[in-house]
Amino acid sequence: MQPRFDRMKRLFKVRKSSSQLGPLEERFLEELWERGSATVRELLENSHRGLAYTTVMTTLDRLYKKGLLTRDAEGRAFRYAPRLSRDELQREVAGEALRQVLNASPASAVPLSYLVEILTERDAQLLDELRRLVEEKRLQMRSADSRGTGPKGKED
Amino acid sequence: MFALRGIAVSFSVFMLVYCALSVAVCLVWRSFWLQIHCQPARRVSDLLFGLRIFPLTVAAVTTAAFIVPSFLLLEPRAIEEPIGEIPLALGLSGAALGIFGVVNAGLALRRASRAIARWTREAQPIPSAAPFPVLRISRAVPAMIAAGIVRPRVFLSGNAESVLSATELRAALNHEVAHLQRCDNLRKLLLRFVAFPGMRDLEAAWLEATEMAADDAAVSSAGEALDLAAALIKLSRRDSLGSYTDLTAALVHSPISLVNARVERLIAWNDQCCDPGKRYSWYGVGAVVSAISAFGVTYSQLLAHVHTATEWLVR
Numbered sequence: 001m002q003p004r005f006d007r008m009k010r011l012f013k014v015r016k017s018s019s020q021l022g023p024l025e026e027r028f029l030e031e032l033w034e035r036g037s038a039t040v041r042e043l044l045e046n047s048h049r050g051l052a053y054t055t056v057m058t059t060l061d062r063l064y065k066k067g068l069l070t071r072d073a074e075g076r077a078f079r080y081a082p083r084l085s086r087d088e089l090q091r092e093v094a095g096e097a098l099r100q101v102l103n104a105s106p107a108s109a110v111p112l113s114y115l116v117e118i119l120t121e122r123d124a125q126l127l128d129e130l131r132r133l134v135e136e137k138r139l140q141m142r143s144a145d146s147r148g149t150g151p152k153g154k155e156d
Numbered sequence: 157m158f159a160l161r162g163i164a165v166s167f168s169v170f171m172l173v174y175c176a177l178s179v180a181v182c183l184v185w186r187s188f189w190l191q192i193h194c195q196p197a198r199r200v201s202d203l204l205f206g207l208r209i210f211p212l213t214v215a216a217v218t219t220a221a222f223i224v225p226s227f228l229l230l231e232p233r234a235i236e237e238p239i240g241e242i243p244l245a246l247g248l249s250g251a252a253l254g255i256f257g258v259v260n261a262g263l264a265l266r267r268a269s270r271a272i273a274r275w276t277r278e279a280q281p282i283p284s285a286a287p288f289p290v291l292r293i294s295r296a297v298p299a300m301i302a303a304g305i306v307r308p309r310v311f312l313s314g315n316a317e318s319v320l321s322a323t324e325l326r327a328a329l330n331h332e333v334a335h336l337q338r339c340d341n342l343r344k345l346l347l348r349f350v351a352f353p354g355m356r357d358l359e360a361a362w363l364e365a366t367e368m369a370a371d372d373a374a375v376s377s378a379g380e381a382l383d384l385a386a387a388l389i390k391l392s393r394r395d396s397l398g399s400y401t402d403l404t405a406a407l408v409h410s411p412i413s414l415v416n417a418r419v420e421r422l423i424a425w426n427d428q429c430c431d432p433g434k435r436y437s438w439y440g441v442g443a444v445v446s447a448i449s450a451f452g453v454t455y456s457q458l459l460a461h462v463h464t465a466t467e468w469l470v471r
Contacts, residue, residue: 123412127389130419134385137423141378 024059029068029082037081039074161239162227165466167250168243170219174253177211182354189361197368204362205343212350222462230463243469261348268403272303275311286310286333292317299391300407302332305342319390327384328391328407330374335405337373340366344403364414370405371418381425388419
């Protein structure tokens with residue numbers, strides 16, 4: 001779960017300060033994406049036993065007020081569900097980040113050139129990673145061949 | 157008036173069938189792709205292409221085999237019947253669609269011809285065992301590209317030639333040759349004829365499958381697969397991934413996620429890929445023969461029904 005939280009943290013750093021998420025909010029949002037929907041009681045019973053009822057309720061209420069959750073009355077409580085899927089939220093966050101980048105400078109070409117630079121750098125990193133994988137596989141094949149157990153191609 | 161009415165009815169039916177089937181294909185192709193995407197890339201590519209041109213094929217066959225004969229054989233020539241507004245509008249739309257397709261394909265062909273002529277002017281032939289001419293160009297981009305429909309050839313930049321090892325170069329050339337052998341550029345031209353809104357994703361999926369099919373055809377061992385993967389990586393760094401020319405098949409092109417998917421696939425390559433093409437071919441032949449026989453037996457009745465339907469359309 002931890003890497004996912006890290007990813008969420010990175011994701012939400014670019015959101016406006018008013019809608020930034022705390023660690024607990026991130027955890028509940030993640031859990032609601034997993035479960036589809038839940039009440040405060042269900043969250044407490046399943047995975048947040050150490051937390052007070054009011055803490056969970058307040059946190060979900062905050063997420064609802066930030067527009068990230070929807071809620072329907074269920075008896076005397078509310079059932080909460082994510083308003084957006086993970087992909088939709090990522091798209092919204094990415095769009096917001098891009099808008100911020102483009103609005104950051106009066107000369108629109110400057111942030112765009114940064115964006116191109118970042119993309120180029122990212123592509124180069126991806127190609128480096130792929131080259132490393134190819135080299136690794138070559139080494140594996142060579143060592144397997146030297147042991148006589150290598151994967152045999154049609155030409156073998 | 158008789159001929160005009162016949163043309164209007166034919167175009168109307170063509171338009172109705174073509175548009176209805178195209179919309180249906182736009183709606184269902186993702187589900188279809190989910191069913192077939194685990195199959196060998198070559199088959200996926202063929203099936204997606206078949207699905208893409210399915211509306212054109214069915215509309216053309218319906219019009220040529222049923223609408224035109226039923227009109228010519230069963231429509232009384234002496235009666236002066238006016239053409240209704242709906243068939244007239246549909247007929248004109250069908251004609252416009254046809255003209256748009258021809259213009260679209262013509263423009264793509266002209267762009268491709270100009271690019272090929274530009275490359276050919278400065279190209280030097282390279283001795284190669286490939287079944288198509290291989291020409292070296294001095295410019296860096298495109299690094300390697302299969303071009304041409306009538307006279308297919310492979311262009312290779314001197315830059316790419318110096319970067320790739322002999323085995324990588326051979327694997328990359330095999331990839332381009334596979335594109336030419338499968339007539340992928342001709343298929344791209346055909347898609348220009350049948351442009352339809354909403355088909356872009358299906359065409360992108362087909363394009364991805366053709367690249368993977370050419371990868372599969374280019375390699376016959378895990379070592380060759382790694383050579384091709386290494387060539388892809390090296391040329392991706394040099395060729396700008398956006399350098400796409402109409403009706404050609406470049407070794408590397410955008411998006412980089414496609415290069416990523418291809419390289420990962422090549423790293424995991426094994427020779428377990430069977431060729432299930434023949435397994436189902438007899439079923440296909442059987443189905444076609446049965447359909448033709450059924451139509452042959454009931455053809456005259458079918459023509460009568462078709463004529464009744466077109467009469468309703470004209471009114």
